[in-house]
Amino acid sequence: xxxxxxxxxxxxxxxxxxxxxxxxxxxxQATTMFWYRQFPKQSLMLMATSNEGSKATYEQGVEKxxxxxxxxxxxxxxxxxxxxxxxxxxxxxxSAPDRRGNSPLHFxxxxxxxxx
Amino acid sequence: GDSVTQMEGPVTLSEExxxxxxxxxxxxxxxxxxxxxxxxxxxxxLLLKATKADDKGSNKGFEATYRKETTSxxxxxxxxxxxxxxxxxxxxxxxxxDKIIFGKGTRLHILP
Numbered sequence: 001x002x003x004x005x006x007x008x009x010x011x012x013x014x015x016x017x018x019x020x021x022x023x024x025x026x027x028x029q030a031t032t033m034f035w036y037r038q039f040p041k042q043s044l045m046l047m048a049t050s051n052e053g054s055k056a057t058y059e060q061g062v063e064k065x066x067x068x069x070x071x072x073x074x075x076x077x078x079x080x081x082x083x084x085x086x087x088x089x090x091x092x093x094x095s096a097p098d099r100r101g102n103s104p105l106h107f108x109x110x111x112x113x114x115x116x
Numbered sequence: 117g118d119s120v121t122q123m124e125g126p127v128t129l130s131e132e133x134x135x136x137x138x139x140x141x142x143x144x145x146x147x148x149x150x151x152x153x154x155x156x157x158x159x160x161x162l163l164l165k166a167t168k169a170d171d172k173g174s175n176k177g178f179e180a181t182y183r184k185e186t187t188s189x190x191x192x193x194x195x196x197x198x199x200x201x202x203x204x205x206x207x208x209x210x211x212x213x214d215k216i217i218f219g220k221g222t223r224l225h226i227l228p
Contacts, residue, residue, distance in 0.1 A: 006159070032214060043205065043220040044160075093159050097214040103162035104148070104209045105216055110159045 003027055004096050006108025013084055013115055021079045021111045023094030029074035030096035034105070035067075038091040050077040084115040118143045122206045122219035129196055130227050137191040137222050139180075139206035147208040149173075149182050149189040150216070154203045163191075163204070198226045 005024045013019050023033055031052045036044040048069050049057040056069035066088075068080040077096075081088050091112050095105040122139040129135060141147065148167045152160040164173030169184035178193045189206060206219040 034215070043218050046215070049215075095160075095216075103150070103165070104214065107152075107159040107161075110157075112157070 003098065004094065004106040004108045006094050006111060008111060009109060010112045011114070013113070015085055015115055016083055018080055018082045019084055019113060021081075021092055021094070021113075023077045023079070023096070023108050025075045025096045025098075025106070028096075028098050028100065030077075030098070031074060032097055033071060033077040034095045034097075035069065035077075035079050036093045036095065038093060038110075044093060047079075050079075052077075081113065084113070086115045089113055089115045118147070118208060118210065118217050120206050120208055120217055120219040122204075122222055124220065125203075125223040126225055127222060128225040128227065131198055132195045133226075135191070135193040135196045135200075135224070137204055137206075137224070139189045139191065139219060141187050141189065141206075141208050143187075143208055143210065145210060145212075147210050149180070150207045150209060151178070151180055151189070151191050152205040152207060152218075154205065154221070156202070160205065196224075196226050198228050200224060201226045 003026050007022045033050040035047045038044050047062045050069045050071040052071045071077040093110040094108045119142045150165045151163040153163045154160050164175040166173040166182035172181045180189050180191045203221045203223050205221045207216045209216050
């Protein structure tokens, strides 16, 4: 079964509002989580690394004030898209490293954000 | 820096055809190599992996062999099915920072 749960799976919001996406590790602790963005027919772009108890590390070109990341516990990281605009519409995926199994990273099922 | 290059899609095949999706990598050190699959509207699932040179990963009829001499990890399947239609990502992973580097993905369409 899923070991990383991501909510919501789909969200539609109006331009100017904020949207929060949650990523939970279900049966393991994750001091680090990764947030990716995927544009249609393109690869995953790493946006930021979420670190439990400290500030997130953002990749070059990603606006920190636009994409707020909070990693308040060892099992939960949140991504908030603030003052969303249509160009923020995308597929957002979180992942968490886990050394126990075959995959170094477990992925959430993604969130389809549509900003109208 | 580390990078992954995979063949661009879309790739369209008839059911039962032979599939090859090419993947090459550049890395300092000794990465682990992976193929992930993404079905429509979903996240990524691990398809197979290889952690050292000459290892062969296999799953669901798919195979890929870690070739250090050619820095390649090509994905193959002898007889594809309609249900294999998805996007396939080649990736490398370095233990030093827990980050995965993905190729751009190859969209596969299988026609009945």
